[in-house]
Amino acid sequence: MSFTVINEAFLCDWCGEQNPPSKGTCRNHCRNCLCSKHVDAVFPGDRKSLCEGKLVPIDAYPHPKHEIVIVHKCEQCEKVIQNKKSEDDNFDAIIALMKNNAETIFF
Ligand SMILES: [Zn+2]
Ligand SMILES: [Zn+2]
Numbered sequence: 439m440s441f442t443v444i445n446e447a448f449l450c451d452w453c454g455e456q457n458p459p460s461k462g463t464c465r466n467h468c469r470n471c472l473c474s475k476h477v478d479a480v481f482p483g484d485r486k487s488l489c490e491g492k493l494v495p496i497d498a499y500p501h502p503k504h505e506i507v508i509v510h511k512c513e514q515c516e517k518v519i520q521n522k523k524s525e526d527d528n529f530d531a532i533i534a535l536m537k538n539n540a541e542t543i544f545f
Pocket of ligand 2: 476489491512513514515516517
């Protein structure tokens with residue numbers, strides 16, 4: 439089984455950020471506002487979903503094996519999708535997401 443890794447420059451539909459191709463990882467969300475579009479049905483990069491709703495970041499947490507994982511939720515169909523952060527993601531936005539959920543993790 440294989441899936442296509444999409445790693446191309448794209449213009450964010452929501453904040454207008456011009457995202458260059460990511461180094462090393464597959465970029466699947468905007469590095470500035472962290473939003474994405476619901477285009478993958480099953481595998482990252484499969485582009486099989488017909489939803490195309492806005493994927494909004496709702497949570498972020500450090501993954502024991504990878505680096506930080508960002509949790510996205512689709513505004514349209516409410517599907518929850520987890521993505522690895524890219525190295526040039528807006529780290530302040532990620533920290534803010536982690537703080538939002540700090541109570542449930544640490545207390
Ligand atoms: Zn954006
Ligand atoms: Zn969706």
